[in-house]
Amino acid sequence: MAQPRTVVMVPVDADTVTIGARAVKNRFAEAIGRRGLAAEVSVLEVGSFGPSDAGVIAAVQPDGIVYGGLSPERVDRIVEEHFVKGRPCREWLLAGEHPLPDPRATDSRHTQYAGRIVLDNCGRINPENIDEYIANDGYFAFAKALSEMRPDAVVEQVKKSGLRGRGGAGFPTGIKWGFCAAETGPEKYVICNADEGEPGTFKDRLIMEGDPHKVIEGMALCGYAIGANQGYIYIRGEYKLSIERLRQAITAARAYGLLGKNILDSGFDFDIDIKIGAGAYVCGEETALIESMEGKRGLPRLKPPFPAQQGFRNKPTNVNNVETLANIPAIVYRGADWFRRAGTESMPGxxxxxxxxxxxxxxxxxxxxxxxxxxxxxxxxxxxxxxxxxxxxxxxxxxxxxxxxxxxxxxxxxxxxxxxxxxxxxxxxxxxETIGVCDFLHACMRFFAHESCGNCNPCRNGLRWLSVITERLKSGTGYPGDIEIMEEIATVLKTAAFCPLGQSPAGPLNSALRYFRPEIEKGIDVTSARPKPDHTARALATFAG
Amino acid sequence: MTIELTIDRQPVSVPEDATILDAAKAAGIIIPTLCHMPDIASPGSCRVCLVEVEGARTLQPACVTNVAPGMVVRTNSKQAREARRLSVELLLANHPWDCNACVRNGQCELQDLAQTMGVTDVRFPYAGEEVPLDTSTPALVRDMNKCILCRRCVGVCQDVQGVSTLAPRARGFETVVGAGVGDNLCEAVCVQCGQCSAICPVGAIYEKDAVEDVWAALDNPKKHVVVQTAPAIRAALGECFGLEPGTCVTGKMVTALRRLGFDKVFDTNFTADLTIIEEGHELLTRLKKALVDKQSVALPMFTSCSPGWINYMEFFFPDLIPNLSSCKSPQQMFGALAKTYYAQKAGVDPADIVVVSVMPCTAKKFEAERPEMQGSGYQDVDYVLTTRELGRMIQEAGIDFMALPDGEQDTPMGMSTGAADIFANTGGVMEAALRTVYEVVTGRELPTEKLHVTPIHGLEGVKEAALTFENCVPDWKFLEGVTAKVAVAHGLANAQRVCDKVAKGEADYHFIEVMCCPGGCIGGGGQPRLTTNEVRNARIKAIYAEDEGRPMRKSHTNPAIEEIYRDFLGEPLGETSHRLLHTHYEKKESSLTPADQVADTP
Amino acid sequence: MTVSRIVEKHGNNRENLLQIMHDIQDAATDRCLHRDVLDELSDIMNIPVADLVGTATFYSMFSLTPRGRHIIRLCESPPCYILGSDNILEALRERLDIGIGETTPDGLFTLEHTSCLGACGVAPVMSIDDEVYGNLTTGKVNAIIDQIVENQIAAARNRK
Missing domain, CATH: 3.10.20.600 (Ubiquitin-like (UB roll))
Structure with a gap:
């Protein structure tokens, strides 16, 4: 089979889809076909290159040319100029430095593309083609583990790598695996936490969209290491494209015998299913996630017992974030020492x-x-x-x-x-400087109040009052003493709330006070006084009605 | 194994399954609690029992944190005190302050907590939106404005009763405890047991009050007002006046009722004895049909005294309704006879008779309003008061309960035996029935110690016993050598286990007693708060003591029962009995009251 | 598809409840879980209906009240907020003449808030049904709404 010499790569992810990336990609294929170039130029849908300010992008390799701000109409011109006439179309070249992933780049401005571990394939390979993943050393780590390593050696390797959970809490991954591996009993579960709900965070989505097999391989390795035969990906319902690509990838891996029974003749069975959430930030907390997977309200569970002892279906369960799992194949394939070299002392990788x-x-x-x-x-x-x-x-x-x-x-x-x-x-x-601290804090507190599960009292009620108080401060009508009350609630929440959701609002609040106290104090109306609580409002309203 | 730990610098040694709360108690330290209830799984969510544990990143809830060797706990460090106090302040901030006019004023756990924690100021303005009261059912009122989301009601409804009428809805600050799928309790599958009202720490769920109606009847000179008290009242009423659980106050209760102005003070115990005669004969007749006539007949037979249980059957096991005894509950038998037998005897127009019941139960309010319950030609029972309501009435009337002399019930419907007393306890109806049935069948007294059937005593969820009939009298010769197998369940989650077995044909019982509430009626939804297993055991003990102290302890030896059969009923299961003392039940759909009948609720 | 068919498709097991409710809701023309449907689901799955209501109301993607044909979910998270999601909300309010949680009288749109759509790279963001729209401006919002209305009219015309 003839290999096309040139490749056009269009990053199609949930962001670029919204601005027409699919249409651009289709137009490329159509125009190239129309010009009879299909055998020479292939058009690929790839994961994100990184920047998301350049509109729809297309990279032409090996020419190393990147176009930005594309529309289907512009594609026609580019095909004419670049592929038919053989000269780059200057007009829409991405201005300045281009974001093409190139492991060989030495320019310091592009170091982010050198030494990628998690995103090394994102934007380089077709995420919907398992062969491309395999051609880039994909599933080599899994094959290596199955053929050369005992499960405890895999756990040991992850421990040695110093990898810490990338979901936010930063707990050492190898130690976590060790807890679950130590549990006896045949029924254990690996759960990939893809309920990425933290506003501003969408890295897991781009990993799943750009390189879904890496996540699957990470889960399979975890399953092998801890002795689990079933994995679940719990993914938020909004991530439609991720769900689509993961489903596709699972099917492909099954077809290749990389998931299923007796994988690579090793006697190890492992399969993965997808569970879709329904909109609740708190389900990112691992025990709430498990409750949700069991079809219940996503309330965090009391700990102990920890999921490693009693998790999904009350069986030993290991829950890891998408990015954490995506680090695993490289660690197992290249070794913990290699991984440690890639980072700093306290944060390998x-x-x-x-x-x-x-x-x-x-x-x-x-x-x-x-x-x-x-x-x-x-x-x-x-x-x-x-x-x-x-x-x-x-x-x-x-x-x-x-x-x-x-x-x-x-x-x-x-x-x-x-x-x-x-x-x-x-x-x-x-x-x-256009953003007021109180204004921003209010947006944060409003978010938390909306997402509190409502189970524990300090979180349910405390966040509501934090939202009310920050709103007052934002409009400059805070009562004297509001800042102290806010600090008091934050302090109590940090030690008294049931789960990390309730404990964490102290972070933005206390740090805001640390750097911007004078600005926050301006939100107080010093001439005002806190009214005495008027709990007769209810009675009066009834009377008047 | 015991565990050594330190609480507030005191060394404590406790069993390994103890919580910090237990350990603190053992050390004489009181840690406040709210969402925690003994005997029910704690959600650990109210955060008023937080303590500092050395080495822990956050404060730990004492009610659900297990002790560990060498643990160092500080219950009143600054951090713990401040967290607990703010937790309570936050609850108060979202709770109306109409305390003085609240049904729970003075008996409110939130008030107590605020007082204990030293909360003297609430820095947040109440911002609740008025939610209308839910008064849609005969037994219960829900005031969700006052709910503080401790979820004790949810725990008891889901885990103990297994009916899951109540569940939290929405999330965050919007969370409410919802009933079924709609807005009103009457649209839900609710058995009206009232366990939620007995466990609520504040005034969010309570019994629908009939006190005013009863006062009105007592104030009306044209009315002849008679009162009956259920067996379980006497072992609990004293708690309304500060007496220890397990203090029997039968005599004071009778005097108090008389002073309230009731024309006759009778006793549900009388119809409890009557129930034994009717239900015992019903059982023997069913056994005869099955064993001698080889007819198909619904066995095992279930008792039918507990109206919450009846509601449960109608909702959840309609196919087993034929297995229910057709006997009305003692309350309803009493009502029917008060307006017929007693009316005749006393020469009072039944239209002028008002029958008031005092029950440990909220479901009895529902039962009294059933359309089936008009055997006398009138509504058999007019008003039902719970133990708590009677306590309030006595208080309102200014009666110094503790100073009351003992009184005695009026005849004939106040006369009863020890067998009737034990109707109050789980296992009691069964034991009372066996006392009579065994004697009817064999001509000899039940050969157990003190007439007790101890395997069915106590708080085990499902209990079993077997009894073999030997040397039977000629009429019941067909039972010779037959071993009667009986089961006793209390709390509907336990009842469900038994019903599942029966429905699957896996049970070989002949007779099954079910009481809706845990512990039986002594643990009813209308009893003084709070009912824990410790309290249940104390009340049970008091009831057995009452039974053992009686000259007559078998229902069939009650002379008033002999008299009523002679003068009025004729024979057990006879035509008059059938009309007044028996009933039938039907399958209920998915709500307590059909939606089209709900519209006019206030 | 009937409720029982949907349950059968996923398996009558509580673990599949969210998926089942997603499908039931998607199949309803007014995009919500109806009371009678929940009663039916309760019977089929043997889960108390109060529990089903509790579960459905916990998750922001489910609704128990009827909604419009298209559901607009505007992100109000801090990253979208600092890039002007409030202006977008104003534009939507003005264009549709409804507030958050309301449905247009023609039943075409329901406006909702959402905590985060995970597309923060192109904030401010909203989704309409399954489509995500990023880098929103007032003008863009109006164009998007116009387009949907136009498509709706064209579809109605074709049906005739």
Whole structure:
């Protein structure tokens, strides 16, 4: 079979679909076919390249040319110029540096493409073709484990790698696996937590859309390591394209005997099913996720027992985030030492971030733990889009707010902990001076109040009052003492709430007060006084009615 | 194995399955609780029992945290105190403050908590939106404005009773406890047992109050008002006046009722004895049909005294309705006879007789309003008061309960035996029946110690016993050598287990007693709060003591029963009995009251 | 598809409840879970109806009240908020003359808030049914709504 010499790659993900990427890709195929070039030029749908500010993109390889801001009409011109006449169409070349993933790039501005572990295939291969994944060493780790490694050696390798959970909590993955592996009993489960609900975080979606087999391989490795034969991907209902690509990938893996009974003649059985959520942020908490998988209200469970002892169907269960699992194949295939070399001491490996807010190039990057916020804004995100840097929220809505003085702290677990912050889920929201702190805090508290499961009293009631108080501060009508009450609620929530959802609002609140207290104090109307609680309102309303 | 730990610098040694709450109790430290109930799984969600555990990142709820060796607990550190106090303040912030006019004023756990925690200021304005009261059912009122979402009602409804009428709806601050699929309880599958009302810490669910109606009847000189009290009242009423659970107050109760102005103070015990005669004969007749006449007859037979249980059968096991005894409950037998037999005897126009029941039960309010219950030509029972309501009436009347002399019930419908007393306990109806049935069949007294059938005593969910008939009298010779197998279940989740077995044909019982509420009527939904297993056991003990202290302990030895058969009923299962003392039940669809009859509820 | 067929398709097991409710809701013309349907589901799956209501109302993708043919879900999360989701809400309110949680009188649109659609890279974002629309501006919102209305009219014409 003749191999096409040239490839046109169109990143089709849930973001670009909304601006017409499918139509562009189809138009390429159609125009190239019309010109009789189909044997030479193939058109591929790939995962995200990273930036999401350049409209619909298409990369032509091996020419190394990237077009941006495409529409179907423009495609016709490009096909004429580039493929028929043989000269790049200057008009729509992506301005400045282009985001083409190139492992060989040495330009410092493009280091994000070098040494990718999780996103190495994203934007390079057709996610709907298992052969392309295999051609890039896909399923090699799984085959290696099945043929050469005992399950406990896999757990050991993951422990040694120092990989920590990438969902936000940062618990060491190998240790977690060890808990579940130690449980006896034939029935265990691997769950991939793809309920990515943390606002600002969409890395897991792009991983699943761009390289679904990596997630599947990670799960299969986990199943082998801990002795589970069934995996589930719990994915939020909004991620339609991810669901589609995962389903497709599972089917392909089954057809190749990489899922199912007696995989690669090893005697190991493993299969994966998909469970779809229905809109509840709290289901990202692993025990709430399990409740939801069992068809119930997504209320977090009391711990202990932990999922490793009694999880799904009350059987030992290991729950890992998508990105965490996507790191596993590389760790098993290339070894823990290789993995450790790729990162910093406290954060081996890489971290995938989604950058958004007031920057020039919002999008997805994968970097090591030595990178600072300033690097991210200036180098990776192309600087501020407007205004000047005021603050960043690190790790989604549950994350800390960072002021200017934190711009040069390396983004890894230890360095951040030293300055009293946490890394969180991987969202980096950059804000300029147009955003008021109280205004922003109110948006955060409103979000939490809406997403509280309502089970425990401090979270259910406390978040409501935090939302009410921040709204007052936002409009400059706070009562004297509101800030102290807010601090008190935040402190109590942190120690008294049932689950991480209720505990985490203290993060944005306390850090906002740390950097922006004077601004928040301006939200108080010093001439006002807190009214005495009027609990007769109800009686009066009834009387009047 | 015991575990050594330290609480507030005191060394404590407790069993390994103890919680911090248990351990603190053992050390003489009171940790406040709200959502936690003994005997029911704790959700651990109200966060008013938080304590500091050394080494833990967050505060731990004492009610659900198990002790561990060497654990160091501080129950009143600054952090723990402040967290608990704010938790209560937050609950108060979302709870109306019309305490002075609340049915729970002075008996409210939230008030107590606020007082215990030293909450003297609430810094959040109440912002609740008025939700209308749900008064749609005969027995219960739900005021969701006052609900503080502790979910004790949900726990008891789902786990203990297994009916799951109540469940939380929505989430976050919007969460409410919903009933069924609609807005009103009457549209739901609710058996009216009222366990929710007995466990609610605040005034969010309570019995529908009949006190005013009863006062009105007592105030009306034209009315002849008679009262009956269920067996379980006497072992619990004292708790309304601060007496220890398990104090029997029969004599004071009678005097109090007389002072309230009732014309006759009778006793449901009388018709409990009568139930034994009727139900015992019904059982023997069914056995005869099955064993001698080889007819197909519904066995095992289920008791029918508990109206919550009857509702349950109509909803969940309509196919087993033929297995229910056709006997009305003692309350309804009493009502029917009060307006016929007693009216005749006393020469009072039945239209002027008002029958008031005092019941440990909210479902009895529903039962009294059933259209089937008009055997006398009138509504047999006019008003049902729960134990709690009677307590309030006595209080309102200014009666110093503790100072009352003992009184005695009026005749004839106040006369009863110890067999009737034990109707109050789980296993009691069965034991009372066996006392009579065994003697009828063999001519000899039940040969067990003190006439008790101990395998069916106690709080085990499902209990069994077997009894072989030997040397039977000629009439019942066909039972010679037959071993009667009986089962006793209490709490509907346990009843469900038995019903499932029967429905599948896996049960070889002849007779099954079911009581809707855990512990039987002494644990009824209308009893003084709170009923824990400890309280249940105390009340049960008091009832057995009452039974053992009686000169007559077998229903068929009650002379008033002999008299009523001689003068009025004729024979057991006779025509008059059939008309007044028996009934039948029908399958209920998916709501307590059909939707088209709901419209006019206030 | 009837309720029992949907249950059969996924398997009569509580674990499949969310999927079953998704399908039932999608099959309803007014995009909600009706009371009588929940009663029926309760009988089929032997789950108390109060429990079904509790589960359905926990998740924001289910509704127990009738909704319009198209469901607009506007993201109100902080990342969308700082890039102007409030203006988008205003534009939608003005265009459709309804508030959050309401349905247009013609039954065409229901407007809802959502916590996050996971498309923050192109904030502010909304979804209409299964489609996600990003980088929204006031003008774009109106064009999108116009397009849907136009398609609806064209479809109605074709049916005639």
């Amino acid at each position: 890489t971290k995938v971030y989604t950058i958004l807010g007031h920057v020039r190039r919002p999008g997805l990057i994968e970097v090591s733990g030595g990178v600072t916020l300033r690097d991210i804004i200036d180098d990776y995100a192309g600087g501020m889009q407007s205004g000047s840097f005021k603050m960043a929220q690190l790790g989604g809505t549950a994350g800390d707010l960072l002021g200017e003085e934190m711009l040069d702290v390396p983004l890894n677990y230890d360095a951040l902990e030293k300055v009293g912050h946490v890394l969180g889920s991987g969202a980096i929201l950059i804000m300029n």
